[in-house]
Amino acid sequence: xxxxxxxxxxxxxxxxxxxxxxxxxxxxxxxxxxxxxxxxxxxxxxxxxxxxxxxxxxxxxxxxxxxxxxxxxxxxxxxxxxxxxxxxxxxxxxxxxxxxxxxxxxxxxxxxxxxxxxxxxxxxxxxxxxxxxxxxxxxxxxxxxxxxxxxxxxxxxxxxxxxxxxxxxxxxxxxxxxxxxxxxxxxxxxxxxxxxxxxxxxxxxxxxxxxxxxxxxxxxxxxxxxxxxxxxxxxxxxxxxxxxxxxxxxxxxxxxxxxxxxxxxxxxxxxxxxxxxxxxxxxxxxxxxxxxxxxxxxxx
Amino acid sequence: xxxxxxxxxxxxxxxxxxxxxxxxxxxxxxxxxxxxxxxxxxxxxxxxxxxxxxxxxxxxxxxxxxxxxxxxxxxxxxxxxxxxxxxxxxxxxxxxxxxxxxxxxxxxxxxxxxxxxxxxxxxxxxxxxxxxxxxxxxxxxxxxxxxxxxxxxxxxxxxxxxxxxxxxxxxxxxxxxxxxxxxxxxxxxxxxxxxxxxxxxxxxxxxxxxxxxxxxxxxxxxxxxxxxxxxxxxxxxxxxxxxxxxxxxxxxxxxxxxxxxxxxxxxxxxxxxxxxxxxxxxxxxxxxxxxxxxxxxxxxxxxxxxxxxxxxxxxxxxxxxxxxxxxxxxxxxxxxxxxxxxxxxxxxxxxxxxxxxxxxxxxxxxxxxxxxxxxxxxxxxxx
Numbered sequence: 001x002x003x004x005x006x007x008x009x010x011x012x013x014x015x016x017x018x019x020x021x022x023x024x025x026x027x028x029x030x031x032x033x034x035x036x037x038x039x040x041x042x043x044x045x046x047x048x049x050x051x052x053x054x055x056x057x058x059x060x061x062x063x064x065x066x067x068x069x070x071x072x073x074x075x076x077x078x079x080x081x082x083x084x085x086x087x088x089x090x091x092x093x094x095x096x097x098x099x100x101x102x103x104x105x106x107x108x109x110x111x112x113x114x115x116x117x118x119x120x121x122x123x124x125x126x127x128x129x130x131x132x133x134x135x136x137x138x139x140x141x142x143x144x145x146x147x148x149x150x151x152x153x154x155x156x157x158x159x160x161x162x163x164x165x166x167x168x169x170x171x172x173x174x175x176x177x178x179x180x181x182x183x184x185x186x187x188x189x190x191x192x193x194x195x196x197x198x199x200x201x202x203x204x205x206x207x208x209x210x211x212x213x214x215x216x217x218x219x220x221x222x223x224x225x226x227x228x229x230x231x232x233x234x235x236x237x238x239x240x241x242x243x244x245x246x247x248x249x250x251x252x253x254x255x256x257x258x259x260x261x262x263x264x265x266x267x268x269x270x271x272x273x274x275x276x277x278x279x280x281x282x283x284x285x286x287x288x289x290x291x292x293x294x295x296x297x298x299x300x
Numbered sequence: 301x302x303x304x305x306x307x308x309x310x311x312x313x314x315x316x317x318x319x320x321x322x323x324x325x326x327x328x329x330x331x332x333x334x335x336x337x338x339x340x341x342x343x344x345x346x347x348x349x350x351x352x353x354x355x356x357x358x359x360x361x362x363x364x365x366x367x368x369x370x371x372x373x374x375x376x377x378x379x380x381x382x383x384x385x386x387x388x389x390x391x392x393x394x395x396x397x398x399x400x401x402x403x404x405x406x407x408x409x410x411x412x413x414x415x416x417x418x419x420x421x422x423x424x425x426x427x428x429x430x431x432x433x434x435x436x437x438x439x440x441x442x443x444x445x446x447x448x449x450x451x452x453x454x455x456x457x458x459x460x461x462x463x464x465x466x467x468x469x470x471x472x473x474x475x476x477x478x479x480x481x482x483x484x485x486x487x488x489x490x491x492x493x494x495x496x497x498x499x500x501x502x503x504x505x506x507x508x509x510x511x512x513x514x515x516x517x518x519x520x521x522x523x524x525x526x527x528x529x530x531x532x533x534x535x536x537x538x539x540x541x542x543x544x545x546x547x548x549x550x551x552x553x554x555x556x557x558x559x560x561x562x563x564x565x566x567x568x569x570x571x572x573x574x575x576x577x578x579x580x581x582x583x584x585x586x587x588x589x590x591x592x593x594x595x596x597x598x599x600x601x602x603x604x605x606x607x608x609x610x611x612x613x614x615x616x617x618x619x620x621x622x623x624x625x626x627x628x629x630x631x632x633x634x635x636x637x638x639x640x641x642x643x644x645x646x647x648x649x650x651x652x653x654x655x656x657x658x659x660x661x662x663x664x665x666x667x668x669x670x671x672x673x674x675x676x677x678x679x680x681x682x683x
Binding site: 202208 | 364366386387388391393395397400401402412413416417458459462
């Protein structure tokens with residue numbers, strides 16, 4: 001707060017109620033963000049939470065009532081723990097693959113690309129100019145039973161003569177990996193870009209070979225990007241349903257597909273709500289654990 | 301100031317001297333270092349002094365191995381290390397921006413070099429060097445929590461702990477304020493004497509170079525203009541660049557008349573002045589007679605001046621700045637040139653007001669003579 005009493009140094013001329021006005025200004029400035037957060041986070045979140053506590057006997061015809069029916073959670077868990085675990089598994093594998101590919105790519109762009117840096121960055125983002133759905137559908141063609149990928153793999157006997165890629169976990173994980181790779185690359189790139197090249201020089205000056213310098217300086221300094229990237233990849237991947245729907249079969253159903261069915265086909269809002277809340281809680285717990293573990297709490 | 305004989309001759313290269321031979325570095329558009337020959341004797345405090353862009357940092361980076369020379373060799377103790385990877389050289393650097401690892405504590409920063417060389421027990425050594433640099437209390441902190449002076453000491457400790465054969469200092473004091481810089485200069489000098497390592501210090505601050513170094517090499521535009529002890533360079537500069545860059549100089553144009561015994565006589569604007577022969581770097585034609593401002597004596601017209609020899613009358617004081625220990629006068633000479641004269645405020649006389657008519661004089665043995673083909677303003681800070 002601005003001091004209004006006379007001080008030794010010539011203070012800037014301040015109106016007597018300036019302090020009050022300034023604090024009001026703060027609230028006014030925060031208003032748009034608060035409204036946005038209220039409308040698009042608090043309200044939907046409350047509505048989802050209410051859904052999860054609906055009377056499970058409600059229907060579109062008879063209406064729904066919040067009856068604090070906590071058993072919804074147990075039912076959802078016992079009925080759908082398969083897709084739930086599968087989601088975490090697929091998302092985890094895809095995130096790991098994204099991390100490896102993404103780190104190498106981000107490193108190459110940030111450290112080695114020189115004047116091609118911006119071109120490569122645009123190329124990383126370029127897929128976003130096409131819709132998510134279309135891109136995933138294209139993969140359906142590429143990985144199709146008579147596509148060149150399957151034919152080639154069959155020819156070199158990686159796949160049996162009847163082997164396929166579509167409707168397998170491989171296709172779904174590949175789809176997720178492809179679709180979320182940019183979310184991994186960009187934060188890692190941003191982190192690596194900020195790494196001061198002089199620190200790497202200093203490591204070399206202090207007897208660290210290039211590999212040690214990477215392990216002791218570059219990698220630790222890029223951890224915020226790695227953590228950010230894995231979160232941005234894992235969280236949406238765990239809730240994704242388009243890849244499983246288009247590239248998988250009912251055997252690859254992920255929790256997103258289940259929730260979608262429950263909401264739109266079955267109309268079982270209570271189970272859908274409960275499952276969504278469960279997924280959210282699991283992801284939140286994993287994220288907190290992961291962030292704590294990697295020592296980058298400032299991201300939370 | 302300690303007077304160490306110039307090692308420029310490089311005759312006795314006993315031990316592990318650092319030797320640069322014909323070292324050249326060309327970048328796409330310009331040559332940063334031109335065929336540099338230099339011997340830094342083991343255990344010396346060597347300063348590479350020059351304005352920014354003179355090639356001194358490039359030279360340092362080549363010694364560290366961070367830059368590959370275009371041609372020429374770098375040898376340490378007779379051993380060619382020109383192509384040796386930086387992490388294999390027994391050389392450490394204190395970087396200009398310190399380049400401390402922000403994710404490591406002070407302790408880990410300092411232990412970094414030892415760890416990379418496979419030293420298991422780093423604790424005693426780290427504690428010792430932290431004590432030497434008065435950082436024991438900061439060991440568990442991260443670099444961002446330290447002040448500039450403390451960070452500078454960490455950078456120094458991190459390099460010193462490895463006992464490199466050569467320690468390179470790349471303007472390590474540039475970011476500190478004046479008072480701290482003075483303190484660190486003395487501190488660095490003390491540590492260097494204590495540990496006895498070869499220090500190569502790059503700086504553009506001539507005062508810093510003179511305070512710390514045994515030997516100074518003045519660099520300009522990729523070449524070494526002159527090398528020697530601080531006193532040698534200051535008293536007997538060989539070029540106008542050195543005369544102006546290292547301290548200040550009055551340079552007065554004159555016609556060289558010829559040698560007379562141990563001195564060279566110059567017709568300086570109608571006055572015959574003599575310059576000792578070993579300080580005359582030109583013996584015919586036109587020349588610049590140089591004299592340091594503190595050696596120029598000024599007295600009100602007609603008053604006795606204790607300086608036999610070069611004596612000039614009819615000068616006028618045009619400006620007087622009182623700066624405590626001394627007064628700096630700008631004196632207009634009869635031929636129109638303005639000269640600087642610094643007078644110690646011994647209390648013998650008050651400050652002479654502008655407009656006072658004065659006589660000007662200096663002892664001939666303090667002057668020097670330079671070739672007039674050089675730019676008189678070369679190396680001036682305001683140039």
